[in-house]
Structures are given as structure tokens and as C-alpha cells.
Amino acid sequence: MADEDKRLEQIILTRLVRLNAKIQGLVTGLAAGLLIFIATNWLVLKGGRQVGPHLSLLGQFFVGYRVTFLGSLIGFAYAFVCGFIVGYSVAWMYNWIADLKEVKN
Amino acid sequence: MDPHTVVVIGAGPAGLTAAYELAKLQRRAIVLEKQDRVGGLARTENYKGFCFDIGGHRFFTKVEEVNQMWRALLGQDFLRRPRLSRIYYNRRFFYYPLRPLNAVIGLGLLRSLLIVLSYVRWQLFPHRREETFEQWVTNRFGKRLFQTFFKTYTEKVWGISCSDLRAEWAAQRIRGLSLKTALLSMFLKPKQTIKTLIEEFHYPRLGPGMMWRAVKDEIERRDCAVRLNCEVAAIRRNGNRIESVVVSNNGHDEIVQGSAFISSMPLGEFLKKLDPPPPPRVIEAAKQLRYRDLIVVCLIVKKPNLFPDNWIYVHDPEVRVGRIQNYKNWSPDMVPDPAKTSLGLEYFCTQGDDLWNTPDADFVELGKREIGRIGVADATDIEDGCVVRVPNAYPVYDTDYRRHLATVREFVDGLENFQTVGRNGLHRYNNQDHAMLTGMLAVRNLVLGEHNDLWSVNTEPDYHEEALVEESAIEEALARVFTKLDRLAFGLSLGAVSGALLFVATLWLVLKGGEVVGPNLRLLNQYFPGYSVSLWGSVIGLVYGFLSGFIGGWLFAFLRNATMFLYMVRAERKAQRGLLRRIFDYL
Numbered sequence: 001m002a003d004e005d006k007r008l009e010q011i012i013l014t015r016l017v018r019l020n021a022k023i024q025g026l027v028t029g030l031a032a033g034l035l036i037f038i039a040t041n042w043l044v045l046k047g048g049r050q051v052g053p054h055l056s057l058l059g060q061f062f063v064g065y066r067v068t069f070l071g072s073l074i075g076f077a078y079a080f081v082c083g084f085i086v087g088y089s090v091a092w093m094y095n096w097i098a099d100l101k102e103v104k105n
Numbered sequence: 106m107d108p109h110t111v112v113v114i115g116a117g118p119a120g121l122t123a124a125y126e127l128a129k130l131q132r133r134a135i136v137l138e139k140q141d142r143v144g145g146l147a148r149t150e151n152y153k154g155f156c157f158d159i160g161g162h163r164f165f166t167k168v169e170e171v172n173q174m175w176r177a178l179l180g181q182d183f184l185r186r187p188r189l190s191r192i193y194y195n196r197r198f199f200y201y202p203l204r205p206l207n208a209v210i211g212l213g214l215l216r217s218l219l220i221v222l223s224y225v226r227w228q229l230f231p232h233r234r235e236e237t238f239e240q241w242v243t244n245r246f247g248k249r250l251f252q253t254f255f256k257t258y259t260e261k262v263w264g265i266s267c268s269d270l271r272a273e274w275a276a277q278r279i280r281g282l283s284l285k286t287a288l289l290s291m292f293l294k295p296k297q298t299i300k301t302l303i304e305e306f307h308y309p310r311l312g313p314g315m316m317w318r319a320v321k322d323e324i325e326r327r328d329c330a331v332r333l334n335c336e337v338a339a340i341r342r343n344g345n346r347i348e349s350v351v352v353s354n355n356g357h358d359e360i361v362q363g364s365a366f367i368s369s370m371p372l373g374e375f376l377k378k379l380d381p382p383p384p385p386r387v388i389e390a391a392k393q394l395r396y397r398d399l400i401v402v403c404l405i406v407k408k409p410n411l412f413p414d415n416w417i418y419v420h421d422p423e424v425r426v427g428r429i430q431n432y433k434n435w436s437p438d439m440v441p442d443p444a445k446t447s448l449g450l451e452y453f454c455t456q457g458d459d460l461w462n463t464p465d466a467d468f469v470e471l472g473k474r475e476i477g478r479i480g481v482a483d484a485t486d487i488e489d490g491c492v493v494r495v496p497n498a499y500p501v502y503d504t505d506y507r508r509h510l511a512t513v514r515e516f517v518d519g520l521e522n523f524q525t526v527g528r529n530g531l532h533r534y535n536n537q538d539h540a541m542l543t544g545m546l547a548v549r550n551l552v553l554g555e556h557n558d559l560w561s562v563n564t565e566p567d568y569h570e571e572a573l574v575e576e577s578a579i580e581e582a583l584a585r586v587f588t589k590l591d592r593l594a595f596g597l598s599l600g601a602v603s604g605a606l607l608f609v610a611t612l613w614l615v616l617k618g619g620e621v622v623g624p625n626l627r628l629l630n631q632y633f634p635g636y637s638v639s640l641w642g643s644v645i646g647l648v649y650g651f652l653s654g655f656i657g658g659w660l661f662a663f664l665r666n667a668t669m670f671l672y673m674v675r676a677e678r679k680a681q682r683g684l685l686r687r688i689f690d691y692l
Binding site: 017060061071090094098101 | 588
């Protein structure tokens with residue numbers, strides 16, 4: 001087998017992938033934000049006597065959040081921040097542990 | 106003789122390209138060739154006005170400098186030709202690259218079905234170790250397909266059993282099957298290049314010899330010399346420096362001095378001619394480097410058209426010919442009389458075997474008989490023929506060649522003012538364009554002081570400086586995408602963040618207080634027994650959050666890695682299927 005192909009296989013088999021913390025934070029933040037935004041507006045559009053009694057419980061954590069259109073924007077902002085923190089933290093911690101493992105090996 | 110002259114031994118593609126590059130840089134060069142014509146293994150023979158190519162040289166390259174040289178020197182004579190080649194097996198013709206319907210009709214339904222079943226069987230239970238070519242092909246295409254299309258032709262070409270031929274050779278020669286190429290092909294879909302390579306090629310109007318005659322003329326126009334019929338009898342050295350070569354020309358010996366030497370002669374021959382000789386272990390190692398030889402029987406047929414192919418692969422074991430070239434289909438100008446056709450029957454052999462020892466007249470008769478048997482021409486239509494013997498046509502990659510080559514290389518690399526180039530100079534199964542590249546790089550080493558490793562010039566342009574940057578970037582990109590996600594690291598990080606999240610959420614509600622604290626979050630205890638929205642519950646939540654996050658993260662990494670692996674396997678399988686369409690071009 002060609003040397004450079006062996007090299008690629010070697011890299012794939014032995015090296016660990018590194019995550020880009022900022023990108024992962026952004027992606028997680030956007031995904032969480034959009035999820036809240038869409039879920040809230042879906043309930044708003046459906047309407048009814050009592051709109052989104054369960055989702056409105058998020059207000060316990062996201063101060064100011066309600067199941068309204070304005071609430072969906074507030075929810076987006078909160079969820080984006082939380083998602084960013086979670087995604088960034090997971091990636092940062094993963095890279096740190098992966099570095100430790102590779103140094104050890 | 107100018108002592109600053111660069112002496113080039115061999116006027117094949119590598120040697121002539123080196124001299125051409127030196128001439129362009131206004132350096133004095135002298136080329137010494139033992140034959141009466143230039144071109145080496147890529148020469149064009151001429152018999153009564155009929156041109157015969159030695160082996161069929163398609164002009165196709167990924168090396169841009171080589172392409173530019175071809176175009177610059179050949180101009181309008183650089184023809185673009187359609188390609189058609191077929192396989193002759195079991196008294197039938199099969200299109201090559203193989204076409205499924207044509208193959209099924211040719212082999213019959215039952216045999217085709219058995220091939221498919223055999224393929225499935227070897228995909229499910231392959232050879233655990235791939236040490237031989239037979240095992241390598243069987244693992245990819247199944248035993249029956251190997252026996253039908255691979256075994257006889259490969260054994261004809263190499264003269265040894267497929268079970269003695271190293272698997273490494275196939276993997277090295279067939280670079281299209283590399284993991285990198287396979288993965289790239291999934292993204293880039295280079296169908297056009299493959300299609301072009303399969304359906305068309307470039308060719309000089311009067312065969313490859315035309316190209317090398319043009320190079321010779323250009324070298325001489327720039328005040329350098331190409332001397333034919335000059336066999337190097339001895340190569341004199343002083344320690345690690347070559348000082349001169351002794352040339353034998355029509356019985357007269359002459360000493361040619363030079364400041365640097367570039368040689369494309371076979372390594373063993375070069376070492377044998379060194380004076381004083383190298384250490385015995387080096388000579389012994391060189392003796393173990395084996396070559397396969399070629400005999401071309403050229404036949405002139407009194408028919409304007411015989412068959413539409415450029416060449417036919419003859420797999421059938423009933424005849425000994427390995428390949429039949431129809432030169433008129435390479436270029437119509439290869440034949441002086443449009444009412445006639447010229448064929449080249451290629452017999453792969455080894456010096457000293459029964460084929461090599463067959464007299465020329467008997468060989469022409471053998472050719473006539475076999476052509477008649479295959480049915481491409483009637484023996485009575487053949488009006489004339491000649492035989493061309495080509496020693497050392499193919500370096501053999503047998504079990505121990507790497508070890509022996511390493512010994513030889515160690516000695517040759519120690520010579521200060523000497524570089525070895527070309528197919529036989531490097532004992533590497535390089536095509537014409539790669540041989541030319543070794544000549545170009547040798548001159549760059551000599552004149553520009555570069556440090557190009559000629560031994561690593563292979564079948565892809567990855568030894569190019571420009572290409573190296575691109576290759577490493579591609580490799581880096583592939584590595585970034587396909588490297589593993591560490592399960593433990595991802596599990597721990599996701600676990601830690603999940604645990605912290607639940608801990609903070611619980612604590613937040615506890616601190617907020619109220620009549621009923623966190624009635625909804627408390628529902629989590631349906632899954633996490635013992636959890637409650639309290640100070641103590643936040644600690645329990647931390648542990649549960651960590652555990653569930655860890656399991657989720659570990660599983661995600663595991664599934665992601667498995668999916669990546671399956672993707673790579675799929676890419677390789679796809680490349681293997683593509684390989685079947687063009688494998689004989691590489692053999």
C-alpha cells in the first residue's frame with residue numbers, strides 16, 4: 001500500500017478529532033434558540049383557551065419568557081445563550097481531555 | 106572533452122529528458138546510447154516503412170511539465186485518438202472496460218451467477234491476511250472472477266503464479282484504490298477524468314519514437330550531443346566520485362569525462378560496470394533484482410482493416426501471446442500502405458526461457474498460428490514479419506525486491522556526482538511520464554541544488570512540490586473529517602455539562618423558593634429515583650445528570666465513529682468496483 005495512504009490511515013486510526021468550541025457553541029445555541037422559537041410560535045398559532053401551559057414553565061428559568069410572539073424572541077435569546085454555553089463547554093472540555101489522553105499515549 | 110560536461114547514460118525518456126533540460130539551461134550534456142535509435146523502451150521500431158511501438162504507449166499524464174513538453178515538441182503531430190480495447194478469453198471477446206451485459210452474454214448465465222455468488226462469499230468470508238496477489242484480488246472480486254479474468258493474464262505478464270506475486274505490488278501499482286482516492290472520489294466525483302482516460306488518449310502521429318527524435322534534434326540544436334551505438338563498457342570511479350566512462354563504439358574504446366553523471370541503465374548493469382567494483386553484498390543484492398522481458402512479433406497483414414481495437418488483451422491460456430496491438434488504430438500514419446495493417450504480438454518472457462530462445466523465424470510462424478487461432482486475421486494474409494526483443498522491460502516486484510533494492514540504493518546514494526533515473530535505473534514500474542519526471546528532477550537537483558528524492562517518484566504526482574502542498578492540504582482536510590471522536594472524552598464532557606446543568610437548574614428553583622418548589626422539575630424522579638428539588642436533590646441531580654450525559658455522549662461518539670467507518674468502507678468498495686473497469690491498464 002502506498003506510503004501516503006498508510007499515513008492517512010494511521011492518522012485516521014490513531015489521532016483524535018478536535019472540536020471547534022466556538023462553532024459548536026454557535027451551532028448548539030442556534031439549534032436550541034430555533035427550537036424554542038418554533039415551539040413557542042407553534043403553540044401561539046394553535047391558540048386555545050390556555051396557550052402553552054407546560055412550555056410557559058420555562059419562565060421559571062428564563063425570566064420574562066412567556067408563550068407569546070415576544071416571548072418566542074426572548075426564549076430564542078435565552079436558549080441561544082444557554083445552548084452556546086453548553087456547546088462551548090462540551091467542546092472545550094472534550095478537547096482538554098483528548099489532549100490529556102494523547103499526551104499520555 | 107569539456108570536464109564540466111554532464112554525462113547522461115541512456116537515451117530513453119528519462120535520459121533524453123534530463124539532457125533536454127540541461128540543454129535548456131545551457132549546460133553541456135552528452136548522451137550515450139548503446140542502441141542505434143533513441144527512445145529506450147518508448148522507441149518506435151521501423152520495418153519496411155511500418156512503425157511498431159514497443160508495448161503501446163498511451164500519452165496521458167497528470168504531470169503538467171511533462172504535458173507541456175509533449176505539446177511543445179510535437180505540436181500538430183500530437184494526435185487525440187479514440188480508445189477501444191477488448192479481452193479475448195474462452196474464444197470470445199469482452200469489452201474492456203467490462204460491460205455487464207456483454208460479460209453476461211459472453212460467460213453465460215450460469216457462470217455469471219456463480220461469479221456473483223463467489224463475490225458474495227468472499228465479501229462475507231475474505232482471506233484474513235492479504236499476502237499474495239491472488240488473495241488480494243479474491244478478497245475484492247471473488248475467486249471465480251479472479252480465475253476468469255485475472256489469473257491467466259497476470260501470470261502471462263509476470264511469469265510467476267499469482268500466489269507468488271506480492272499483494273503489495275497490486276496495492277502499489279493500483280493507486281486509484283487508495284483510501285484517500287476513494288474518499289476524495291466520494292466528494293469530487295472525478296468521472297470526467299476517468300471517462301476521458303478510458304475513451305481517449307494522446308499519441309504522436311508516428312509513434313512515441315517521433316517524440317524522442319524531436320527531443321534529440323532539440324538537444325543537438327542547443328549544442329549538446331546524443332551519440333548512438335555507444336555502449337558504456339566501464340564506469341570509473343575514485344572513491345565516491347565517478348570520474349569517467351569508457352565507451353565502446355565500433356570496437357574503439359573512448360574515455361568520456363564529466364563533472365556529473367546521470368544514468369538510466371538497469372541498476373545491476375551499472376554496478377557491474379563500476380571500476381573499482383562496489384562491495385560484494387551490493388553486487389549480490391543487484392543480482393537479485395529481477396526483470397521481465399518482452400518480445401514483440403510484428404506482422405504485416407494484407408488487409409486494410411482487421412478489428413477496431415487499439416489493442417486486445419489475450420487472457421486465453423490456449424495461446425501464449427499476451428496482447429495484440431493494432432498500430433493502424435493508434436495512428437493511421439504508422440502504416441505506409443492504407444491497404445495493409447500491422448500488428449504487434451506481445452510475448453512476455455524471461456531471458457533464457459523457451460520463448461526467449463525461440464529463433465526469430467519460428468517466432469513469426471508462432472505469431473501467424475496464434476493470430477489465426479484467435480481469429481483476428483487469416484495466417485495466409487500475413488505477408489511479412491519481424492521480431493523485436495526487449496530485455497529488462499518490466500522490473501519485477503517479487504518477495505524480496507525491497508530488501509535488495511534498499512542495499513543497492515544505499516550504495517548508489519553514496520556516490521556524490523551520480524544520479525540514477527528512469528524505470529530500470531530506479532527499478533520502479535514507472536510509466537513514460539514518470540520516467541521523464543525523474544530526469545527533470547535529477548537536473549533540478551544538479552543545477553538548482555534541490556533535494557528531490559527520485560526514488561519516491563511514483564505513479565501519482567505527489568512528489569511535485571506544488572502538488573505536495575495540495576496533497577498535504579487534502580490529507581489534512583480528510584484527517585479532520587474522518588478522525589475518531591474519543592468516546593470517553595466526549596462522554597465525560599457531556600456528562601459534566603449535563604450534571605452541572607441539572608445542578609444549577611435545581612439550585613435555582615430552591616433559591617427562588619415558593620409554596621411548592623419545582624413541582625415540574627421534580628417529575629424527573631420518575632427516571633432518577635431519589636431526586637428532589639432540594640439542596641441535597643441538586644447534588645443527586647448532578648450525579649444523575651453526569652451519568653446520563655456520559656452514557657449519551659459515549660453512545661453518540663460510538664455511533665458517529667461507526668458511521669464514519671461504514672462510510673469509508675463504502676467509499677473503498679465503490680473504488681474497488683471502479684477498479685475492475687480499468688485494472689488491466691495497470692498490470
